[in-house]
Amino acid sequence: DTGVSQDPRHKITKRGQNVTFRCDPISEHNRLYWYRQTLGQGPEFLTYFQNEAQLEKSRLLSDRFSAERPKGSFSTLEIQRTEQGDSAMYLCASSLGGGAPLEQYFGPGTRLTVT
């Protein structure tokens, strides 16, 4: 399978705990995006990487959220001191950069439930 993969697919955690999600993009894609989606809403942009550089971060993103993409391959999204409001689907997407049309390919998502 050469698509975008995410791990885990589901995560249940207690409020106050830290969680980390992983995204493996399509191998030749240099752009990687993280989104959060709540029920009945469209995906909300969180952050964007081009290769290993984090070039954009939503102003809405709390300091409890951090993302990395070491070596420009897989990426991790960590949420510290989780809150019930963090419960959502976290989506990762990748795309080609340069002159390509920037069509994004989405992974299956990680569903986070904070109890």
Added chain:
Amino acid sequence: ELKVEQNPLFLSMQEGKNYTIYCNYSTTSDRLYWYRQDPGKSLESLFVLLSNGAVKQEGRLMASLDTKARLSTLHITAAVHDLSATYFCAVDNTGNQFYFGTGTSLTVIP
């Protein structure tokens, strides 16, 4: 911040009928994207529209872009049950940050 609005938010239509979903956005952009999402699933890319006047068609779906009006449409022809899903449009400002609409939930009734 770029705003993207879709209407209608909910659409129930009979098989065989035609309908159009509208996507308005608040700032200049030459790129617009349409995605489909089935319940509990991730997003699937449908169309990428890259310039004013762009029109793309795939099966019973046709998308168009008017950058001057900041409007894109997704037209459904002779709807079938398999088209039931939520449809999102998205706009990017520089390719770095994408803004999605709230989605249109489409139900096709036999």
